[in-house]
Each structure stands twice: as structure tokens, then as C-alpha cells.
Amino acid sequence: MGDFLVTCLQAATPIWLAALAGMYAQRAGVVHLGLEGLLVSGAFAATATAVGTGSIVLALAAAVAVNLVLSALFWVLTTYFKANVMIVGLGLSLTAAGATGYALVVVFGSEAAIRSPIGLPRPFDGLSGPLAPLGDLSIVTFAAVVLSWFAWWSIRRTRAGLRLSACGSDPFAAKSAGVPVERYRLAALLIGGFLCALAGAELSLAQVQSFSDGISQGRGYLAFAAVLLGGVAPVGVSVASLFFGLAAALGIQSQVDFNDALPPQFVLMAPYVVTIVAISVTALANRRRGRQQTVIMERTL
């Protein structure tokens, strides 16, 4: 049981952090389809730096630095060049996938994967007794727990969080209150870049300790689904991410337990099916209540 919960948490961590990133962005009024790209770029930067320097601190720092630059670029493109938010986000995701695959070949001469000599620290490694499975969890998973609480607190209990939410809910009202909307959006995207850097490092340096092409397997999009499924609320988004982790762990477990009876693909399919059902139900319920789905609304002056 303990092992299973640990597997859940391990599977959930990257999605969880990326989903929190997506939540900050969407609260600020930016639909963030670049989460996948930031996961991949974070994973690559972390692994490449770990290989090059052998330092886990530098690896994390590099992932954060790269993602902050990419997030700032996202903001510049959508704010100053008025590029479509969805397209820039998708472009970021696709470019990151292509660029890291290319860099694997050019820099490391490898098309398959690069292995890192070191991994993320595991703070409870070496415990014995019933808590022993905790030893498998990386420091980023524990960070995710703390950061999700921070996300809740910052959104629900601070003035800055309130203003951030206003930027997404009604930018005109935010402007009327004197909130510098664009700056809040930049801040939200930068926080998101940081969170995705951690998520990416978890992806490549926690268990497998290697970076391979296509490492994220669409987890960034799953994170985006978690944002919507969780109603763009801190708690909801965390619950949705943990649910996705649970489903992934079930998929792994079913491969072990009844390999022949039930094809694991069906279990792996479950979170996606549930996402589609849940989002459809929410949308229908909203329509029943006469509310419109808000993706992004901008009242003009």
C-alpha cells in the first residue's frame, strides 16, 4: 500500500507542479498551452547541466533559468507583439520538443537518451519500518506539497493573489482598481516557469535519471486538463493532479498484477476519459445555469 501511494505521488508530481503553473497563468488571464514545452525544456536543461557539471544545484538552477527566459518570451510575444496566446503556447510546446530532440543529437551525439550521473536528493532515503517507501520520493515531491499550500495561500489569502485573479476574471475591473494587469501576467508566467522547471527536473532526474526524446509524454497537456478539471482553483487543481497520478499508478500496478486479464492501456486511458467526461459535465452544468464558459475575456476601453 505504501509503495502504491508513493508511486501515485511520483507519477503526480510533474503534473501537479505544471498544473499549478497553469493555474497561476489562467488566473491572470493567460491560457497556458506551453506547459508541455516548459516541462521538456526544464527536464532537458536540468539533465544536460547535471551531465556537464555533476552538480544537482546547478542543474536545478539551469532549468529555472531557461524556463524563466522562455516564460518571459511568452509574455513579450503575447503582450508586445499581440500574438495569439494559444498559438504562442502551442508553439512553445512544439518548439521545445523539437529543439531538445535536436540538441540531443547535436550536443550529445545521441538520439536515444542521455544519462545523468546524479539524481535529485531523496530526503527520507534510508528510513526503515512502515515509512520506508517515503525514501523513494525526491525532494521535489515534498516541494510540490509545500508549493501547493503556498499556491492556495497566495491566491486565497493575499492581496496580490486577489489582484492576480481579477486580471483573469475581469481585466477591466483590475485596471479600474489600478492593478498593472500586464505586470501581474508576467509575474504569473514567471512563477509558472519556475514551477515547470521543478516539474521537468522531477521528470528526468528523480527516478530514471536520464533525458530521452519525448520524455514528458504529454504530461504538460494533462496538467492543462487538470487546471480546467480543478476549476482553476488551487485545491481543485491539486486534487485533479493527484487523481491523474493515481490513474497512472493504477496503470503501472495493473501491469504487474493482472498483466493478462486487463490490458494496462485501458487503465492508462482512464484519466483521459474521466477528464473528458468531467469537463463536459462541468460545461453542461454551466450552460444549464446560464453561465458562459470563460476562456479569456477582455473588455476594451
Next chain:
Amino acid sequence: MIPRRSPIRPATRDGATLTCAGVSVDFGGFRALSDVTATFPAGQVHAVVGQNGAGKTTLSRVMAGLVTPAAGTVQVGDRLLPGGNVSEARRNGVELVHQHFALPPDFTVAECFELFNGEQGTVGAFSRAGLTRRAADLLAGAGAEVAPDAVIGRLPVETLQAVEIARALASCPKVLILDEPTAVLPPPAMRGLFDRLRRLAADGMCVIVVLHKMREVFGVADTACALRAGRLVLEPTPIGELDPATLSRAVVGDVTVEAAGTTPEPATSAPVELEVRELGARSGAHDASAADVSLRIRQGEIVGVAGVEGNGQRSLVEAIVGVTGVRSGSIAIGGTDVSAAPVRERRARGLRVIPFERNVEGVSLSSALWENHAAMDGGRGAFLITPQALKRRCQEALRRWKVSYRSVDQQTGNLSGGNVQKTILAREITDGLRVLVAAHPTRGLDIAAASDVRGALVRAAEAGAAVLVVSADLEEMFEVCHRVLVMLGGRVVATFERPFDAEPVGAAMVGGGGG
């Protein structure tokens, strides 16, 4: 951080004089305001009047720092405001109450107050309890009856205005600007608002209010100024030196506005075109269910439905149109029961509609004029369309209705409100019209456009249509209607015949009228 209860300052509303000097605003190539210079002294209520597009909203937004002027300055007391800086304007005591409210729909009332709480910086946390307490204090101080944890998106429009005013007064402003506050209010609430503004001015505040109607101006203001096409055509002038005719002339220029009048009431023997019997229907969470509503409209008759918004008017209209199901009772057009008929069949029987929200339900703002005009043919005729023919037809119709437009290919959203409404009239009032349902037909339109629209309703009745008008504007209904029903809580609570008297109708709207 310990949540600090923000101090509610005592009501020492030291007003300040607001001065605009040479203010000009450009939107792209369009000059929205040009060289506006005006002084609004403290301790008075100042009315700013003008037609749609005259620049009233732009002027109020410049004063509040929401729009950066291309030239000119705004001064509060002896402080010169930096242009286009809301925070600075608010710090200097200028608050703007928006026409459509600046309240995020998924926020609670308490959260909105905190969003606009300028007394504390960005950094800092709060507790729910502290937020609620502050909101409760402010709401009580402003006399608004609403729960601090009510969600904005579910509140009726009157309450929203009360909340918006309360949040504007929370910072004890020196200058309070209200952008068309009366557009959404029924008459009794309007009087309450005006009393309120008078009291604030008496306390020394500088109150600037954008208004549409002459009667309102003379009911509340100390001075009035008029904007026309972005220019100040009448400087703030004491109301005693003005009369309605002078002010009207300043607003519309030399265009003559004639009252639409109405048609003589049809004979009681005229055939009934629209008959609603004991109707029960519900449109959604924002409106009361229509319950047991019965009405009959004869050929050539214009019947009005008055009521505070949200009392079942939308349920009634949507049930007649066919977008909301009939739960009980029946609807007949021209003697044929259509209770279960789809919209298309009802339209084929001669039902036409001017919907509540013209920009959302009436037209697609992002579509070309001709596309909107052709939309009525949906489902009729051939599978393929011929754009050239449809464009030609649209051109003819728009010319007949005197719509000002550049090309039928232009986006409908580029037209002014009045012209958008006329494109809807051009589409709906056609041959075969038997029942016309007009919901808020003149809301937000300027005097000239509103008069055109009212004229169109009257002419439709003259031509033999049965017309149902739903409006919040009693004057308008009294002008054109033969009968006025009042809806309250989804039921028809009173019926009035010509000649109308505003007092009992207004009383019935709020449930006070003689039981």
C-alpha cells in the same frame, strides 16, 4: 502577517474641484474627445449629457485615469494628475462608478472591496473574517443590503450598482464620477440614487454624473454641460440658467427630434394576434419564472410589460419566442397554438423579435452586416447561398432604415448602438410581421436613435402587427403603449390603461401599489 482591520475613515468628505484643461483623446485615427476644458467645483452635482458616442464615457475615464489623453491635463484641487494612471487618480480621491460595473463576476462582494482597497500595499495577507467585516461595515455605511459573501455574478443589476457605489465611496473620494448610473435602474431606485448624490454633494464632494435624459438632469444636477461629437458644446452651466429645450438642442445639435406618439387604440373587435394563457416558463437562474401569465394582444395594439429587471420578463419573452420551453399554459399566434412549436415555425407564422441584449442575442458583432441580415433566412430556401443577392438585399434594407454604415461587408461591431438596433429592425420588421416582441428596444440609445426605434414600433402596429414591448423606461412605454402590465416575481401584478400615471406603475413594480 496579522490581518489588520482597515480603518473606516469618518465621513469627512473634503471635496475638491476637478478641472479638465484642453483634454483630447485619440483612439487610433478617431478623435473621441477634442480640446475639452471644464471646471467642476466641489459641493455640487454636475451632469454631463450627450448622445451615444459623444465622448461622455471617454471623458469620465480620462478623469479617472483609465484613458491616457493625447493632450491636456486633469487637475484635482491643486494636484495635477499624471495622465492615464488609475492608481494615482484614485490616490488623489477620484473614483469612477462604471456603467457596466468593474466587478469581477466570480468574486464575492468582500473580495471586490479588497481588490479596490487602495489603503494597503500589494504585499500582505488577509483573513476571510477581516474581509467580511470590512465589507459589512462598508455596505452598512453605504446603505446597501447585500451579504458580503454574495458572488457578484449572481447579483441583480441594482444590487451591483449599490455594491459599486459602496466600493467607490470606501476610499472617501473627493470626486465621484458616475457613468450613466440610471441606465439600469427602475424609477424608485433612481430617486433613491439621486437623493444619495445630493447628500454627497451637500457634504462637500464633487459629484459628476453622466446622464441621458433631460428629466434626470433637471431632477438632480446643479450644473449641466453637454458633449457633442467629442466637443464640449455647453460649458458647465448652472441649471437655473438652462431649460430642457436649450439643453436638448445642445445635445443633438440642429436635428429635430419628434415624439413618436402612438396609434389610436384598435377596436375591441380586432382579432387577437398573440394570446398567452396561464403561462409558466423559466429562462434561467437570473430571472424569476413566469408564473400564470396571461395576456392578449390584438392587431394594431401595443402592450408594454414593465417591471424591475429579473421579475420574469425574460422568461416570458423567451417562452413566446420559443427558446425556452413552456412548462404550463399555452401560447398562440394568430389563433394557432404554438406552445410546442420550434422557433422557426413561430417565425414562419409572423413572430419577430428584438431581443434583450442586442449585441449578444440580436447580432453577431464580429460578422458582416449582410451576414447578420441574412441570418433570418436560416433553414429556409436552398442549401447554397448567393452572397451577391443577399448583400444587395441587405443594402436596400439598410438604406430604407437609414442606417449609417460604410459597406455591407463591414463588421457589425463597428456600428454605434443605435445603428446596430436599426439593423435588427431592418431584419425583423418585414412583410409577414404579425407579432413583434421588443425587449428593451431603446436601452442605451441616444435620443434621436431611440425616437427612430419607437417610431418603428408604432408604425409596425399601424400596419396591423401586435406589439409587445418590454422596457425599464416608463416614459417610453407611456408614450407608445396602449396598455401596460407590471410583472413582479414572475406574475402580472397590475394592468394600467391610458392615460398613464408614473406613480402607481412605479409602486406596482416594487410591490407597493395598493396591495
